[in-house]
Amino acid sequence: MSRFSKSVFVFALFSASTAAIAFDGYQGVGRQATPAEVKAWDIDVRPDFKGLPKGSGNVERGNELFEEKCASCHGSFGESNEVFTPLAGGTTKDDIKNGRVRGLSSGELPQRTTFTKVATISTVFDYIQRAMPWTAPKSLKPDEVYAILAYLLNLQEIVPADFVLSDKNIGDVQKLLPNRNGMTTDHGLWPGASAKKGGIGNGGVPDVKNVACMKNCKSTVQIGSTLPDYARTAHGELADQYRHFGPVRGTRTLEGDAAKPAAAANPNLELATKSGCMACHGVSNKIVGPGYEEVVTRYRGQTDAEARLIGKVKAGGQGAWGSVPMPPNGHLPDEDIKTLVKWILSGAK
Amino acid sequence: MVDIVKQPGLLRPAPENFLSETQVAAVAAGRRDFLRKSFLAAGAAMAAPMAARAAVEGDSNILNLPEWSTTLGKPVATNPYGMPSKFESQLLRRESPGLARVGGASVSFAPLQGLFGIITPSGLHFERHHQGWQDIDPTRHRLMINGSDDKLLKKAKVYTMDELMRLPSVSRIHFIECGANTGLEWGNVAVPTVQYTHGMLSCSEFTGVPLKTLLEDCGVDYKKARYVLAEGADGSSMTRTIPMEMVESGEVIVAYGQNGEMLRPENGYPLRLVVPGVQGVSWVKWLRRIEVGDQPYATKDEAVHYIDLLPNGLHRQYSSIQECKSVITTPSGGQSLLTQGFYNVSGLAWSGRGRIKQVDVSFDGGINWQTARLEGPIQNKALTRFNINWVWDGKPAILQSRAIDETGYVQPSYGQLRAVRGTKSIYHNNAIQSWKVVESGEVTNVQVL
Numbered sequence: 001m002s003r004f005s006k007s008v009f010v011f012a013l014f015s016a017s018t019a020a021i022a023f024d025g026y027q028g029v030g031r032q033a034t035p036a037e038v039k040a041w042d043i044d045v046r047p048d049f050k051g052l053p054k055g056s057g058n059v060e061r062g063n064e065l066f067e068e069k070c071a072s073c074h075g076s077f078g079e080s081n082e083v084f085t086p087l088a089g090g091t092t093k094d095d096i097k098n099g100r101v102r103g104l105s106s107g108e109l110p111q112r113t114t115f116t117k118v119a120t121i122s123t124v125f126d127y128i129q130r131a132m133p134w135t136a137p138k139s140l141k142p143d144e145v146y147a148i149l150a151y152l153l154n155l156q157e158i159v160p161a162d163f164v165l166s167d168k169n170i171g172d173v174q175k176l177l178p179n180r181n182g183m184t185t186d187h188g189l190w191p192g193a194s195a196k197k198g199g200i201g202n203g204g205v206p207d208v209k210n211v212a213c214m215k216n217c218k219s220t221v222q223i224g225s226t227l228p229d230y231a232r233t234a235h236g237e238l239a240d241q242y243r244h245f246g247p248v249r250g251t252r253t254l255e256g257d258a259a260k261p262a263a264a265a266n267p268n269l270e271l272a273t274k275s276g277c278m279a280c281h282g283v284s285n286k287i288v289g290p291g292y293e294e295v296v297t298r299y300r301g302q303t304d305a306e307a308r309l310i311g312k313v314k315a316g317g318q319g320a321w322g323s324v325p326m327p328p329n330g331h332l333p334d335e336d337i338k339t340l341v342k343w344i345l346s347g348a349k
Numbered sequence: 350m351v352d353i354v355k356q357p358g359l360l361r362p363a364p365e366n367f368l369s370e371t372q373v374a375a376v377a378a379g380r381r382d383f384l385r386k387s388f389l390a391a392g393a394a395m396a397a398p399m400a401a402r403a404a405v406e407g408d409s410n411i412l413n414l415p416e417w418s419t420t421l422g423k424p425v426a427t428n429p430y431g432m433p434s435k436f437e438s439q440l441l442r443r444e445s446p447g448l449a450r451v452g453g454a455s456v457s458f459a460p461l462q463g464l465f466g467i468i469t470p471s472g473l474h475f476e477r478h479h480q481g482w483q484d485i486d487p488t489r490h491r492l493m494i495n496g497s498d499d500k501l502l503k504k505a506k507v508y509t510m511d512e513l514m515r516l517p518s519v520s521r522i523h524f525i526e527c528g529a530n531t532g533l534e535w536g537n538v539a540v541p542t543v544q545y546t547h548g549m550l551s552c553s554e555f556t557g558v559p560l561k562t563l564l565e566d567c568g569v570d571y572k573k574a575r576y577v578l579a580e581g582a583d584g585s586s587m588t589r590t591i592p593m594e595m596v597e598s599g600e601v602i603v604a605y606g607q608n609g610e611m612l613r614p615e616n617g618y619p620l621r622l623v624v625p626g627v628q629g630v631s632w633v634k635w636l637r638r639i640e641v642g643d644q645p646y647a648t649k650d651e652a653v654h655y656i657d658l659l660p661n662g663l664h665r666q667y668s669s670i671q672e673c674k675s676v677i678t679t680p681s682g683g684q685s686l687l688t689q690g691f692y693n694v695s696g697l698a699w700s701g702r703g704r705i706k707q708v709d710v711s712f713d714g715g716i717n718w719q720t721a722r723l724e725g726p727i728q729n730k731a732l733t734r735f736n737i738n739w740v741w742d743g744k745p746a747i748l749q750s751r752a753i754d755e756t757g758y759v760q761p762s763y764g765q766l767r768a769v770r771g772t773k774s775i776y777h778n779n780a781i782q783s784w785k786v787v788e789s790g791e792v793t794n795v796q797v798l
Contacts, residue, residue: 026566029512033505038495041638044578044588047647050497083450105662117656117664120647127649130586131480134453137584182664183656189668189777191627191701192575192592199575199592200645200667204702207769210759212709212751214718221714221747224763225537225796226785227682232541232793234446238683240439241542242462247692248684250439250462251791253541276452 057147458548503568556606626701
């Protein structure tokens with residue numbers, strides 16, 4: 001063997017071992033994002049307003065938009081508790097001054113609303129922009145988001161009725177948020193660096209300390225609460241929520257008819273459920289909108305009932321049954337709407 | 350107790366020792382009338398099985414061969430994607446009535462009362478959606494990684510599923526628990542079964558790429574970028590802030606696999622974030638974007654929801670870790686014991702801070718405790734199954750479990766938790782769960798302070 005070929009052999013060995021060590025990245029995997037792509041998806045708005053789009057909107061325009069796009073779930077004044085927890089209400093002028101919502105600790109607040117909780121106005125802008133309206137998320141233009149937010153701030157009596165909210169003055173509004181001083185990060189549930197080390201929280205120190213006593217740990221057992229009777233049956237037949245064999249049985253909680261297995265499948269009811277109708281309407285009971293039996297009663301004897309109801313389901317409506325409007329359902333196939341209306345008018349059986 | 354007559358296959362002999370020593374002596378002395386009375390008394394408790402034995406030579410399921418032993422079965426691939434037995438129709442994901450008005454922003458609970466081991470079948474994994482679930486075309490799905498500022502990342506990048514699945518992957522078993530799990534019970538007992546008290550809990554083997562790998566591929570500047578924003582591709586485009594320390598540890602995974610197959614659509618198909626030990630809301634589903642930043646983001650689900658109200662009116666923000674917790678699943682609320690005698694009491698324990706070290710079980714409402722068996726392997730931030738023997742004597746009992754994790758943290762009582770956090774916190778209720786057993790064998794949900 002010549003010296004030459006030997007040196008080639010040594011060189012080959014050397015290069016193989018360095019190739020195993022010197023990893024040169026995941027070549028061919030991923031590519032640089034274009035500025036337009038980043039712009040299309042990077043929609044978050046931070047508490048320091050990084051990411052906030054330029055724009056403006058006034059309370060009056062916000063009122064119109066809210067009525068059109070938001071009120072069907074949130075009520076005309078953001079006060080509705082029918083579909084989601086209320087947006088507005090629950091704060092006072094003093095809260096705006098102090099930046100702490102007193103009702104949160106005094107027990108006077110029947111229910112927390114968005115504005116009793118939120119400490120950062122950026123949060124509300126970001127969320128409306130990314131996720132609202134419910135059935136058409138990301139369809140609002142920045143000026144529309146500003147307008148809707150201006151309307152909500154006016155409902156909350158944070159800004160006057162002639163207010164124009166914009167990227168220029170949103171920082172001033174932040175200083176008026178009723179619960180702006182209402183958050184703490186001094187707890188042990190943040191899994192990152194502690195506040196002392198430039199992060200959040202106390203570094204993971206728990207707030208509750210139990211000890212693992214094993215014998216005669218206490219003299220009496222204090223029962224704080226037991227299952228209320230109504231709660232025993234509120235989740236249906238528990239006997240059918242466990243196997244019918246094994247070490248235990250589900251406890252039979254319903255008697256008589258209610259304990260019988262559900263009736264045969266009802267394709268119309270399934271269609272109504274699938275189409276989202278049953279979220280707001282019961283067959284016999286009002287939920288947000290009227291029960292179907294009430295609808296039948298009201299339209300009895302009217303020959304154009306079917307056509308009118310088809311129109312209402314498609315376009316939505318307000319006022320006929322109370323203050324919470326029915327949202328438009330133009331996205332449902334015409335055939336489905338017709339089937340549903342016929343079914344409802346025939347008694348929703 | 351469940352009616353013994355309805356229990357299949359029971360051919361019960363007279364219970365042992367149903368005659369006392371004195372009575373046995375009486376029998377031996379020839380007083381047979383007494384023995385007859387004793388049999389009647391014993392027979393009253395055992396009436397049907399005794400009658401059954403008298404009537405037949407044995408269990409008809411043994412004596413008469415069943416049809417599955419005497420006919421031809423079905424061929425392979427009859428069900429190309431296999432389904433549970435037709436007899437397993439009871440254990441389903443279920444909603445809690447009245448919890449939410451809109452199914453797209455609701456919860457379905459996993460049926461913990463009937464699951465074994467630690468892995469949740471993918472079809473029974475709990476659901477929590479913020480704006481409905483989507484079934485995303487994986488060939489059209491993209492993951493973007495960018496910085497809140499150009500200085501935090503050398504270059505923003507886009508990855509397709511093809512590319513993500515070419516990268517080195519890891520597979521790890523972790524639990525996921527909604528921050529609001531057991532939230533219905535902060536103030537008082539509200540729901541009947543473990544499905545509704547603890548069913549926003551599941552555990553799977555997840556497969557994917559450590560997020561660290563991707564961030565380093567983009568040239569992240571760890572010195573400046575200390576926070577990560579994860580964002581979904583669904584309508585809600587759910588967002589949450591995650592600390593960079595967790596990403597650097599290598600634990601945070603961009604996952605596509607779940608229990609050997611792709612993620613289910615309800616669980617984020619084709620891509621979700623896995624943030625071990627942290628509440629489910631941070632495990633962003635349908636993951637489309639990761640942004641690295643130099644401050645937290647105060648997104649809706651960390652500034653309006655998923656904030657913990659304290660008695661002083663302050664809310665805890667960015668509360669994320671699921672602290673050490675456990676629950677007995679068999680027997681549990683809404684169940685009834687069949688008879689007196691032996692039971693394998695079984696449950697689950699987990700901790701967002703690491704491994705489970707010990708689980709103790711009490712049968713007397715927390716006066717005395719015994720250490721349960723842990724079924725291995727015991728894994729980091731994963732469910733751990735525990736079991737303990739119990740002979741039920743027919744008397745009332747209160748069953749509890751208390752978990753301890755590797756940090757030494759001991760799961761607290763309701764009294765201890767409420768003393769610090771009040772009753773309106775909604776989130777992060779990890780109190781000791783109590784199940785009361787009464788003479789009839791019925792098990793119900795109670796709270797021991």
